[in-house]
Amino acid sequence: MKRRDFLKVSAAGAAATAVASPAIAQSSPEVKWRLTSSFPKSLDTIYGGAVEMAKYVAEMTDNKFQIQVFAAGEIVPGLQAIDAVTNGTVEVAHTAGYYFVGKDPTFAFGAAIPFGPNQRQQWAWFEEGGGNQLYDEFLKKYNLKAILAGSTGTQMGGWFRSEIKSLAEMSGVKMRIAGLAGQVMQKLGVIPQQIAGGDIYPALEKGTIDAAEWVGPYDDEKLGFYKVAKFYYYPGWWEGGVSLHVMINTEKWESLTPAYKSILQQAAARALLVTQAKYDALNPKALKSLVANGVQLRPFPQDTLKAAYKASHDVYAQISAQNADFKKLYDSQTAFRNDEYLWWQVAEFTYASLMIRAARQRG
Amino acid sequence: MKRRDFLKVSAAGAAATAVASPAIAQSSPEVKWRLTSSFPKSLDTIYGGAVEMAKYVAEMTDNKFQIQVFAAGEIVPGLQAIDAVTNGTVEVAHTAGYYFVGKDPTFAFGAAIPFGPNQRQQWAWFEEGGGNQLYDEFLKKYNLKAILAGSTGTQMGGWFRSEIKSLAEMSGVKMRIAGLAGQVMQKLGVIPQQIAGGDIYPALEKGTIDAAEWVGPYDDEKLGFYKVAKFYYYPGWWEGGVSLHVMINTEKWESLTPAYKSILQQAAARALLVTQAKYDALNPKALKSLVANGVQLRPFPQDTLKAAYKASHDVYAQISAQNADFKKLYDSQTAFRNDEYLWWQVAEFTYASLMIRAARQRG
Numbered sequence: 085m086k087r088r089d090f091l092k093v094s095a096a097g098a099a100a101t102a103v104a105s106p107a108i109a110q111s112s113p114e115v116k117w118r119l120t121s122s123f124p125k126s127l128d129t130i131y132g133g134a135v136e137m138a139k140y141v142a143e144m145t146d147n148k149f150q151i152q153v154f155a156a157g158e159i160v161p162g163l164q165a166i167d168a169v170t171n172g173t174v175e176v177a178h179t180a181g182y183y184f185v186g187k188d189p190t191f192a193f194g195a196a197i198p199f200g201p202n203q204r205q206q207w208a209w210f211e212e213g214g215g216n217q218l219y220d221e222f223l224k225k226y227n228l229k230a231i232l233a234g235s236t237g238t239q240m241g242g243w244f245r246s247e248i249k250s251l252a253e254m255s256g257v258k259m260r261i262a263g264l265a266g267q268v269m270q271k272l273g274v275i276p277q278q279i280a281g282g283d284i285y286p287a288l289e290k291g292t293i294d295a296a297e298w299v300g301p302y303d304d305e306k307l308g309f310y311k312v313a314k315f316y317y318y319p320g321w322w323e324g325g326v327s328l329h330v331m332i333n334t335e336k337w338e339s340l341t342p343a344y345k346s347i348l349q350q351a352a353a354r355a356l357l358v359t360q361a362k363y364d365a366l367n368p369k370a371l372k373s374l375v376a377n378g379v380q381l382r383p384f385p386q387d388t389l390k391a392a393y394k395a396s397h398d399v400y401a402q403i404s405a406q407n408a409d410f411k412k413l414y415d416s417q418t419a420f421r422n423d424e425y426l427w428w429q430v431a432e433f434t435y436a437s438l439m440i441r442a443a444r445q446r447g
Numbered sequence: 448m449k450r451r452d453f454l455k456v457s458a459a460g461a462a463a464t465a466v467a468s469p470a471i472a473q474s475s476p477e478v479k480w481r482l483t484s485s486f487p488k489s490l491d492t493i494y495g496g497a498v499e500m501a502k503y504v505a506e507m508t509d510n511k512f513q514i515q516v517f518a519a520g521e522i523v524p525g526l527q528a529i530d531a532v533t534n535g536t537v538e539v540a541h542t543a544g545y546y547f548v549g550k551d552p553t554f555a556f557g558a559a560i561p562f563g564p565n566q567r568q569q570w571a572w573f574e575e576g577g578g579n580q581l582y583d584e585f586l587k588k589y590n591l592k593a594i595l596a597g598s599t600g601t602q603m604g605g606w607f608r609s610e611i612k613s614l615a616e617m618s619g620v621k622m623r624i625a626g627l628a629g630q631v632m633q634k635l636g637v638i639p640q641q642i643a644g645g646d647i648y649p650a651l652e653k654g655t656i657d658a659a660e661w662v663g664p665y666d667d668e669k670l671g672f673y674k675v676a677k678f679y680y681y682p683g684w685w686e687g688g689v690s691l692h693v694m695i696n697t698e699k700w701e702s703l704t705p706a707y708k709s710i711l712q713q714a715a716a717r718a719l720l721v722t723q724a725k726y727d728a729l730n731p732k733a734l735k736s737l738v739a740n741g742v743q744l745r746p747f748p749q750d751t752l753k754a755a756y757k758a759s760h761d762v763y764a765q766i767s768a769q770n771a772d773f774k775k776l777y778d779s780q781t782a783f784r785n786d787e788y789l790w791w792q793v794a795e796f797t798y799a800s801l802m803i804r805a806a807r808q809r810g
Contacts, residue, residue: 111509112475135759143709144507148473167641202799203792204567204600207720208727237567238794300794319798346506350710353717357570364571368786371793381793389801425806430744431601433803435682436565436796438752443788 110345111343115149117336120169122162122179124281125155127303129366130328134178134232139352149344166331170227175336180328181219185263190222190409192264193417194230197324198396200417203237203325205424208278210327213420214415222409226312229337233352234328234359238365241317241384243288243309243420248317251387260284260296264399271395272388281307288312297322301370302363310379321392327360342424362391387401390412474706478512480699485525485542487644488518490666492729493691496597496722497541500693503714512707513538517559529694533590536775538699541596543691544582548626553585553772555627556780557593559689561759561781566600566723567690573690576783578776583773592700592809596715597691597722600730604680604747605660606672611680614750623647623659627762632651634758635751644670651675664733665726673742680745685753691722 119138123131131153138151154174156162165177166184181194193215201209209215212231220229242261248254255273266276277293287293289312296313297320298304310316329350340348375381384392400418404411483503486494494516501514517537519525528540529547539609544557554577564572572578582593605624611617618636625777629639631700640656650656652675659676660683675677693715703711738744747755763781 139707140713144706144713146706198804199802200568202795202802204727206724208724211721212728233755236464238731238798240794263795301790307681319801321798321801324802327698343507343509347710347713350507350713350717353720354713356720357716358574360567361571361574364567364787364790365575365783368790374742383797393801394804420728421802422806422809423735424727425802427664427727427731427734428799429803429806431603431682432565433799434746435601435684435687436791438682438684438756439562439565439687439784439788440792440796442562442756443785443792446785 108362111341112145113341113344115148115340115344117175118159119151119153119176119178119190120159120165120174120331121153121155122165122177122183123156124162126279126306127299129302129359129362130234130236131155132362133328133355134330136358137178137233137351137355140354141347144347144351145344149347153178166226168227169331169333172333173334174333176332178328178330178332180326181230182263187226188222189264189403189407190413193413194219194327194329196323197400197414197417198265198268198322199393200324201421201424201429203235203327205421205428206325206327207232207235207356208424209417209420215420216415218413218416222413223331224334227334228331229334230329230331231349231352232327233355234329235356236299236323236326236328236363237360238300239320239323239326240297240300240304241320242295242312243304244295244315244317244382245288245291246294246315247380247382248385248388249314250385251391254388257295258293260287260293261322264396267399268274268322268392268395271398272391285309285312300363300367301374302366305370305374310374310377314378314380314381315382316374317384319362321384321389322396324339327356382412457620466733467678467776474704475508475511476704476707478703478707480512480514480538481522482514482516482539482541482693483522483528483537484516484518485528485540485546486519487525489669490644490662492665492722492725493597493599494518494541496691496718497693499721500541500714500718503717504710507710507714508619508707512710516541526586529589529591532694532696535696537696539693539695541691541693543689544593546625550589551585551772552562552627552766552770553776555688556776557582557692559686560763560777560780561628561631561685563687564784564787565791566598566690568784568791569688569690570598570719571744571787572596572780572783577779578783581776581779585776586694587697590697591694592697593692593694594712594715595690596693596718598684598719599662599689599691599726601663602686602689603660603663603667604675604683605658606667607658607678607680608651608654608676608743609657610678610745611742611748611751614754617751620658621656623650623656624685626685627759628660630762631685631755631758634761635754648672648675663726664731664737665729668733668737673737673740677741677743678745679737680747682747683758684747684752690719 121134134153141149159167165179168174169177182192184191258275260277260279262278269276284296484497504512523531528542531537532540545555547554601795621638623640623642625641632639647659
C-alpha cells in the first residue's frame with residue numbers, strides 16, 4: 085500500500101468514526117439549561133411545578149440534562165421572563181401567557197381568558213383541539229415554543245373590603261386586576277390597578293385599593309388578605325381554568341435530541357398533573373381555615389356576572405376585528421368551549437351537582 | 448514481570464472494565480417488555496393510552512426500552528390481565544382496578560367506586576392525598592406496582608329500552624352492570640348481569656337484558672346501542688371519575704434503573720393527560736350525533752339517586768366491617784372526597800354552572 089492510499093483509508097476510517105461517535109454521544113449529551121420562573125418561591129405550588137419538572141428531566145437522563153430553576157427576580161423580573169428566552173439570555177421560562185397581553189392579547193390563550201373553558205376542557209383544547217399547534221404558531225414571532233406545565237383550576241374572584249350586592253356597587257371600586265380581565269372590569273365601572281403580588285397586602289390594608297384578586301384559598305391565605313378584607317368572592321370568572329407553560333427558545337428546542345425533546349414533554353405533563361393535584365389537595369384545607377377566621381364567602385351578584393359575560397364578548401369582538409392571531413385562537417377555543425359545555429352539563433355537571441347536594445346534607 | 452503477575456494485572460484490568468462497562472450499559476440497557484391490555488383495540492381512546500405510553504417510553508430511550516402492547520385476548524383475556532403480571536407471564540398490564548373486585552373489592556379504588564370523587568379530585572387523592580401509596584401497599588399482595596395511566600371522566604348511566612320515571616320502575620330491570628355498582632343496583636331491585644362488551648348489543652337487541660352501561664357517548668356510539676335502546680341515562684353515579692393504571696410486576700419494576708423508573712412514570716402521566724383530553728374532545732361530537740339519531744337523554748330520577756347513594760354507603764359499611772384493606776382505602780378516599788366537594792361547590796361548580804347557563808342561553 086502506498087502512503088497516499090494508507091492516508092486515504094485512514095481518513096475514511098476516521099470519517100466513519102466521526103459519524104458513529106456523535107451518534108452515540110448525541111443520544112444522551114450533557115445539556116445544562118437555566119429556567120427563569122415568573123413566580124416567587126413563596127408560590128410553592130406553581131413555582132414548585134418547574135422544580136418538579138427539572139427533577140424528572142434530571143432523573144430520566146441520569147443528570148445529563150439539567151435545568152436549573154431561578155425564581156422571579158433572580159435573573160430577570162417575572163414579567164420579563166419570556167424576553168429573556170426570546171433573546172437567548174436563558175433557554176426556558178416557566179410562566180403564564182396572560183402576563184404578556186401588553187405585547188399581544190393573543191398570549192392570553194395560553195393561560196386563560198374571561199369565561200373560557202374550565203381546566204380539563206382547556207387541556208383538551210390544547211392537546212386534542214388544535215390549541216398547542218395554534219399557540220406555537222403564534223409564539224414563533226417571539227422565538228418561543230410552549231409546553232403545558234402547570235395549572236390551577238378555577239380561581240377565586242378575590243378579596244373585597246366591602247360587600248358588593250349588585251353591579252351598581254362595582255362602580256368606582258379600585259381593584260388589583262390586570263390583563264383582559266382588567267379591560268372587562270373597566271367596562272363594569274371598576275378602576276383596575278396593576279400591583280405586584282408582594283405589594284397587594286399593604287395597598288389593601290391602607291385602602292389604596294378596595295379589592296384584589298390573586299389565586300385561590302391556598303395561595304391567598306399565605307398572603308394574609310383575609311386580615312384586611314373580609315369578603316371573598318367567587319368564582320374568578322376571568323380564570324375558569326388557568327394553564328402555565330414552559331416557553332423554550334426555539335433554537336434551543338431544535339438543538340435537543342429527539343429523546344430529550346420527548347423527555348421534556350413528558351416531564352412537563354407530569355408537572356402539570358402534580359401542580360393541579362397540589363392545588364386540589366391544598367385548597368379545601370385553606371378554605372376551611374379562612375372561613376374559621378371569619379372570612380365571608382360571597383358569589384358575585386347575578387347582574388354582575390351577566391354584565392361581565394357580555395362585556396367580555398364585546399372586548400373579544402373588538403380585539404378580533406384588529407388582530408388576526410387573536411381571532412384565530414379565539415374562534416378555535418370558543419367553538420371548542422361551546423361544544424364542551426353541551427357535554428359537560430350532562431354527565432360531569434349533574435354528577436358534581438348531586439355530590440355537592442349530598443355533601444351539604446351530610447353538613 | 449512474571450507471567451503470574453501479568454495475569455494478575457490483566458485480571459485486575461478486566462475487573463475494572465467489568466465494573467465500568469455495566470455502569471455505562473446500566474444507564475440505558477436494552478429492555479423489552481410485553482404489556483397486556485384489558486381493552487380491545489376498538490376502545491381506541493383507552494387502549495390507545497397504553498400505545499401512547501409505550502411510544503413515549505421508546506422515544507425517550509432511543510428505542511432501548513420497548514413495551515409491546517397486546518390487546519385483550521392476544522395473550523390473555525382482558526379480565527386476566529393482572530394474573531398474567533402477578534405470575535410473570537408479562538411484565539405489565541393496562542387495566543381498570545374495578546375489574547378485579549371478585550378477588551378483593553379494594554381493587555375498585557384504583558378505578559372508581561359509586562359516588563366517589565370526580566376525575567380531578569381522584570387524581571389529587573392518588574398524587575397528593577396518599578392514594579398512590581395506599582393502593583401500592585394493597586397491591587403488594589398481588590406482586591403489583593401501579594401507576595396512573597388513563598382516565599375517562601364522568602361516565603354515562605347507560606342505555607334503557609324503556610323510560611325509568613322512578614325508583615319503583617328500576618325493580619326487575621335486567622341490566623348489564625358489574626362490580627360494586629352491580630351490588631348497589633341489586634339493593635335497588637335491579638338484576639345485574641355480567642356480559643362482555645362485544646355481547647351487549649345482541650342481548651339488548653333481543654331483550655335478554657333491558658339496560659346496559661358501557662362508557663360514554665364516544666365509545667357507546669361505536670357499539671350502536673342507540674339503535675336498540677333509546678333512553679340514555681346520566682350521570683353514571685358509579686363512575687364519577689374512572690382511572691386506569693399500568694400494573695407492573697414488582698420484581699420487574701425493581702429491576703429497572705432509576706432513570707427507566709422515572710421514564711415510565713412520566714410517560715404514564717402524559718398518557719393520562721392525552722387519554723382524558725381525547726375523551727373530552729370526542730364526547731361532545733358523539734353526543735350531538737346520538738341526539739341527532741333520536742336518542743332521548745334522561746337524568747336518573749331523584750328518588751333513584753337518593754336510594755343509590757344510601758345503598759352504596761350501606762355496601763361500604765358492610766365491606767369495611769370485614770375487610771381492613773378496603774376500610775383503609777375507603778376511609779382515606781372518602782375523607783378526601785368530602786373535603787374536595789366543600790371546595791368544589793365554591794369556585795369550580797359555580798363557574799361550570801354559569802357557563803352552562805350561558806351555553807343554554809346561546810341555544
